Each structure stands twice: as structure tokens, then as C-alpha cells.
Amino acid sequence: MAENRKLKILRSCGSLVIVLLLIYVLSFGPVLVFLEDQYGQVPRAYHARLEMFYAPVIGALNRNELFAKFYTEYYELIRLRK
Helix, strand or coil: CHHHHHHHHHHHHHHHHHHHHHHHHHHHHHHHHHHCCCCCCCCHHHHHHHHHHCHHHHHHHHHCHHHHHHHHHHHHHHHHHC
């Protein structure tokens, strides 16, 4: 019984980590759209913070063409809904 409970807790923690990582990756687009001004530019005051917080996502965008294409489409979809 105790082993089943431990296994259930481990599965829940694993699922939580996966969901949080997915939310982190997918939050980049909405954050950019939220911070954009009327000209579609993110103010310079946010550049350093965004680059630091989203460094893994930015690195993946720069190294992986497929990921960059997906993110471009995702970002445009979010901008259309704004």
C-alpha cells in the first residue's frame, strides 16, 4: 500500500514537471505579445530580463529550424487573437 502511494506521488511529480516545462516554453509567445507596444516592438527595458529568463527557449530557436518555424506560427496565431 505504501509503495502504491509512493508510485502515485512520483507519477504526479513527473507529470507536474512536464506540464510546468510545457507552460514555460509556451509562455514565451504570450509574454511577447503582452509586452509589445502599438508598433509591435518590445520596450528595451524588458530585453535583458526576457533574454535571461527565456535563454533556453531562445537558444533552441536559434539552433533548431523546425522549432523556430513552429514558434513563428505560434506567435503569429497569438498576435491575431490579441
